[in-house]
Structures are given as structure tokens and as C-alpha cells.
Amino acid sequence: MSDKKPLILITNDDGITSKGITELINLAQKLGKVVVVAPDGPRSAQSNALTVENPIYSQKLPSNNENVELFQCSGTPTDCVKLALNRVLKRKPDLLLSGINHGSNAAINVIYSGTMGAVFEGCINQIPSVGLSLTNHSKNADFSATLPFFEAIVRKFLEHPLPQGVCLNVNAPQGEIKGVKVCRQTKGYWTEEFDARISPNGNNYFWLTGSFINQELGDQETDEWALANGYISVVPTHIDITEYSVLDDLKKHGYEKI
């Protein structure tokens, strides 16, 4: 196996046995040597959470392909990336791919997403990083229409490096795909988020649920519009979340005179 092949780190938040990561491994094999370090079970909506109150376990799994190494990890997607970079890989990977997520990571979901948490962790460590998601939560989601597009997007991404600190959040709609749109993150929030129930012991408990409120409905520059209209959304995202536009205002308001 040539060392000149790109080294690709793959992770996700649905766990190493999910269909989406299997599809992504197959895709990535065409592009380079693949090392997978992924959670041993579902870790959806884990954002950039780290495991700090408990130890982390990791195991190498058998692989029937010499181009693919597989490791499962007891931690979050971000833990997986940290473990890969510090304990598994011999050198910094050339690319990090996270997904393919079963479910949308568009709009504000980007900040809750474990898939994108792993992408940000790659980006923090100066690795070109892309998150790939399909807007279908089903365990048996059909990824076939998305795969040629995702492969082309990843090839384009490798061809044209982004500035340090910038990564890609790519989401695909279910069904026929019309093409690709470069978008911004849609403004919006989730509402009516809890289903209240009573346990057999008489205790109240809640399940997180709810509906997304799109505050920019119909705006063709947003990722939600692209997805609703049959396009894959490509949103460049960053890890420096300073709001530079208000720095001078804060100084004018006298914060530094406190």
C-alpha cells in the first residue's frame, strides 16, 4: 500500500454499525486509505461534548479490507477524533469525513450535531473536514442518489482547500437530487420541545421532541430552502465564533471602563 494515498479519518454520530458510515467508508476507499474511529453506539445530538467524568475505551475491530482499519470507541464523536489523532493514527490525516448522518444537520441543527462536532474537532486540528448528512432519520435510509454527489463534493473540496478554521456542512435531501447549492445557515429554532409522560412508578418525565421554526422561509440563499427544493446544501462553517461586527460597539458602550 503506497504512502502517497491520502489518509482519510472517518467518524460519525450514529455509531460504527450504521448504514450511513458503511456507505461513507465505501465512498472514501476510492480516494485513499481509510481509518475509522467511530462511536460504539448512537451518539446523536452530542455536539462537541467530551467525556470528562468517565474513562474512554477503544477496540480495534476486524476488517475484511486491507485499505480500511476500524476502531470503535465508547466516547462521543469529538472524543473519537481526539483519540484518533492522539492514539490511533501515526500521522495527521489528509481529510476527515463525518457521517453519512441519518438526519438533517442543516440550519441550527449544526450546533447540536455530533456529526458536525467531529468536523469542528478536525477543523480545530487543522485537518480539512467535511460533514455529510441525509435528511432521513430511518436506519435503512436510501443513500444511493446522494453518493455520486457526495463523492464529487469531496473531490472538489480536496482540489480547492478552504482557509484554516473553515469546514463544510453538507446536507442532501431525500429523493431525486437537482444539484448543489452553496448556502448559508438558515436562521431558526425548535419549539414545543417536550413530550410529558408518567412512568409506571408515577414519576413525571419528558422526551425531547418538537418542530423547527424557519425564520427565513422562502429565502433562496439558505440551506433549508435548498433542501426543500431538491438541492444538496453546502454551507461553509467556522470555528472562530467571535462576532467581530460588535467589538467596537462594546468598547463604545464602556465595557472597558468598568
Add this chain to the structure above:
Amino acid sequence: MSDKKPLILITNDDGITSKGITELINLAQKLGKVVVVAPDGPRSAQSNALTVENPIYSQKLPSNNENVELFQCSGTPTDCVKLALNRVLKRKPDLLLSGINHGSNAAINVIYSGTMGAVFEGCINQIPSVGLSLTNHSKNADFSATLPFFEAIVRKFLEHPLPQGVCLNVNAPQGEIKGVKVCRQTKGYWTEEFDARISPNGNNYFWLTGSFINQELGDQETDEWALANGYISVVPTHIDITEYSVLDDLKKHGYEKI
């Protein structure tokens, strides 16, 4: 009790019994009516993680102050904010305060922080939101020097509302405080992050640890510089993480022609 008093929602990631949240409740009482919905134990480094695989429990705790209501929650800091907005509070709060965190949330820590996860959740829901942290992990950390500064910062924040989607990440150094600096997030990352051990059963496991690498050492506009030099850092942060500067480049590179 007058309804004209501001309604202040308080949460944190160190748990409802921590010293930091007790200090923050005392501070906030001077400014309005306080409702606390905070984790029932430590939830550090939970970022914007949500509890989706398990139900969430919540209990009202006794309060010896008619101006303060206390609720503990089995979820993450972000869950606490969602639960407060949807199930606990009768109206949208006028202010969300998260902390006072025992430990720094400056630089890239902002994206791992549960304290700041709660702040982003408030911001997503259009509530003026501030995260307050002290760079001291000790359970018995001394907050006394910071409190007059934090109170003045929160009063300033209420006086001069920020644009929607922007919130504040405020960190204080331990020891004597020289003043307040309006800053940007320092570029940097964590390295050598795992302590490898062997369990009594002979299994390998890891504890997350490591050192922060400051890529902008000595840059006086960064939050790490402010903290290292005795100043409180005030960093405006945003929830729209689109990197607008590269949208046109991505179009030029032909993503939309895929």
C-alpha cells in the same frame, strides 16, 4: 412581588449544588426575579449536547427565598434551557445567565463548554444571554474579586442590547483584576490529550487530559492575553457559524456545477 422586575433564568454545567451557581444566584437577585433550572450534577464539556436517547427528569427544590425558584434536571445544560422555556417558565425570560463556571471557557473551550452551550440555546431563542466563568477549576474557588465586575458587566449588557444571534462569553482570571477587555476568541487547540491506563481487569482505557496550544501568544486582542494579564475578557459570540467570506469562492470553484 412586582411583575415589572426582570425575569432571569440561571443555569450552569457544574450542577445546581456548585459554589459558582450559588454566587450567580446571589448576584442575579439584585437585578430581578430568579428561576434556576440547572443540572442535578456535573455536566462539564457537554457543549450543546441534547438528551435524545433517554427521558429527562426534573424536580422542584425547596427555596428559602421568595425571589428564587429552584429546579434540578437530569439532562445537559442545553436540555435545562429548553425545559425551562417550554415547561417551567410562564413567559420568556428577560435574561439568561449561565455559570459562574469553575474553569475557563476562553479560546476554543467555548465550543466544548456546557456553560456556553446553555448561552447559545438562550441566544437561539432570542433571549439576551451571558456566560460567566472563572479560570479556576477548584470546587472552592474564590469568586469574590470577580463579583462586582460580573455585576457591572451584566448591568451594561442589559442597558445596551446586542443584535439577535449574538451573546457574551465572559471569563475572569483568578486573583487581582485590573479591568475588562473586549476581545476576540484566541486561535488554538488542545494536544497530548489522553492519559492511558490499565484497569484491574487488564483492559486499556483513557482519561481525557492535555495542554492548550495558543497559536496567537502575545496577541493583545485575544481573550487568552486578557486573562493572562489580569483582565476579564468579554467576547461577543454568535450562533450563525456560516463563513460568509468563502461563499463566492465555493461558487467559483464550481460546487454548483456538480
